[in-house]
Amino acid sequence: MHPIHTILASMLVMSQAAIAQSFYNMPAPPPPVVPVTPYTPATLMAPPTPPNAFFAPDAPRIIYLAEGQRDKAQAEADRKADQEEREAGKRARNEARRAPTEEESLALAAMEGLMSQPPQRALPIIKRVLAGSQSALVKQRALFVLSQIGEPEAQTILLDTARSGDVSLRREAIRNIGIGGNAKALAGLQDVYNAGDTAVRKQILEAWMIAGRKAEVYQAAVNAKSEADANNAIRMLSVMGAVEELRKLGDTQKPGRSLLEAYAISGDLASLRKIADGNGDVTMRGEAVRRIGIIGTEPARVALREIYLGTTVPQIRDAALQGMLIVGDQQGVLTLYRAAKTSEEKRALLRTLTVMGGDAALQAIDAALEGKK
Numbered sequence: 001m002h003p004i005h006t007i008l009a010s011m012l013v014m015s016q017a018a019i020a021q022s023f024y025n026m027p028a029p030p031p032p033v034v035p036v037t038p039y040t041p042a043t044l045m046a047p048p049t050p051p052n053a054f055f056a057p058d059a060p061r062i063i064y065l066a067e068g069q070r071d072k073a074q075a076e077a078d079r080k081a082d083q084e085e086r087e088a089g090k091r092a093r094n095e096a097r098r099a100p101t102e103e104e105s106l107a108l109a110a111m112e113g114l115m116s117q118p119p120q121r122a123l124p125i126i127k128r129v130l131a132g133s134q135s136a137l138v139k140q141r142a143l144f145v146l147s148q149i150g151e152p153e154a155q156t157i158l159l160d161t162a163r164s165g166d167v168s169l170r171r172e173a174i175r176n177i178g179i180g181g182n183a184k185a186l187a188g189l190q191d192v193y194n195a196g197d198t199a200v201r202k203q204i205l206e207a208w209m210i211a212g213r214k215a216e217v218y219q220a221a222v223n224a225k226s227e228a229d230a231n232n233a234i235r236m237l238s239v240m241g242a243v244e245e246l247r248k249l250g251d252t253q254k255p256g257r258s259l260l261e262a263y264a265i266s267g268d269l270a271s272l273r274k275i276a277d278g279n280g281d282v283t284m285r286g287e288a289v290r291r292i293g294i295i296g297t298e299p300a301r302v303a304l305r306e307i308y309l310g311t312t313v314p315q316i317r318d319a320a321l322q323g324m325l326i327v328g329d330q331q332g333v334l335t336l337y338r339a340a341k342t343s344e345e346k347r348a349l350l351r352t353l354t355v356m357g358g359d360a361a362l363q364a365i366d367a368a369l370e371g372k373k
Contacts, residue, residue: 100137107138111145119151127157130169140172147180155185162192171203178207186211193220201229205236218245222252231258238262247271255280257287264291269300276307276316286319293323301329308336321352330356334363 100108111129114122122145129142143161146154158180161173174192177185186208193204201220208216217240221233235258237245246262253259255275263271272295275288289307292300304327308320324333333356337349 101135104135104137107134108141111138111141114145115148119149119154122149123151123153126154130157130161136168139169143169143172143176144179147176147182150182152184155180155182155188158185159188159192162189163195170200174200174203174207175210178210181211186213186216190216198228202232205232209236209240212240214240214242214245218242218248221245221249227256231256234258234262238265241266243268250275255284255288260284260287260291263288264294267295267297269295269297269303273303282313282315286315289316289319290322290326293326296327301327301332304329305332305336318348321348325352325356328356330359 107129114125126142126146130139134142143158146158155177158173158177161169162177164170164173174189177189189204189207193201196204205217205220208220214237217233217236221230221237224230224233234246234249237249238261243266246259246266246268250259250263250271260272260275269292272288272292276285276292278285289304292303292307301324304320304323308317308324311317311320321333330353333349333353337346337353340346340349
């Protein structure tokens with residue numbers, strides 16, 4: 001089996017909790033605590049701006065732009081926000097490797113103790129911690145404790161923190177809403193998603209993924225205001241194995257590469273075959289054929305052989321060979337090589353076999369040197 005197939009196949013059988021841990025370096029919700037990310041300096045939310053203006057976060061002024069420039073400026077702002085979020089995440093991971101101070105260790109132990117206390121006694125203490133001078137490490141642990149309390153007040157505090165301008169606490173609050181799985185809090189993230197920047201929207205998609213909220217992620221894909229937002233939501237649906245939701249997207253919009261990738265990761269051979277066999281753009285059909293190889297099942301191998309034999313379009317044939325290369329179907333390519341009618345086709349198939357290596361390639365090479373089929 002080809003290495004890319006091995007990786008993707010292993011992803012498909014992982015539980016959502018394991019996927020969250022693998023993709024986002026986030027542990028599944030164990031009792032009593034989970035690792036948390038450290039503090040980064042608070043950032044202020046951008047003030048409301050008139051419709052023909054763009055607020056520059058790094059400048060104390062509002063820049064008025066021509067109509068045609070607004071989209072480009074906003075895209076650049078989203079790119080910068082995404083870059084800042086990645087850098088903040090990197091700093092958080094580096095900081096998380098340090099051991100807590102003695103004072104922090106005692107405070108963290110106290111937070112653990114709150115988990116066994118009645119909510120009416122634990123909540124006032126948690127609120128004091130969040131409003132006080134404790135380190136971000138302790139405050140983030142307090143947010144996890146909140147996520148384990150089903151009281152409406154606890155969920156309200158989490159949502160309020162998710163709306164805050166403090167990057168580290170906001171991120172942790174969103175993540176813990178996903179871990180806690182409270183239905184009202186998860187639904188409340190919709191408003192935060194609509195008002196948030198690129199980084200916030202990605203964090204909320206992750207939270208919905210952890211909680212298994214396919215409907216919310218699907219709606220985010222349908223209502224996406226940018227290609228980047230749509231692609232993020234589609235990728236999250238593929239991780240969730242949301243085959244029906246992905247199919248509905250394919251029925252309502254022109255398939256793109258991110259959707260084809262999602263079909264492959266979720267193992268949806270039928271959707272890829274439908275595009276491959278259709279009358280759409282040849283390039284996109286070829287992309288669908290190639291991705292059949294990612295699925296890697298025996299029906300996928302059979303489909304690639306059938307597609308190769310059933311078309312005379314060079315791009316589709318080449319894509320089928322590439323799919324067979326991805327899935328490592330040596331015997332299938334060897335069978336096609338032996339049945340090939342022209343020297344040009346035999347050369348193409350032989351080249352594919354030699355790239356794949358193995359016994360089938362040696363058989364074909366021997367036969368070619370001896371002038372046999």
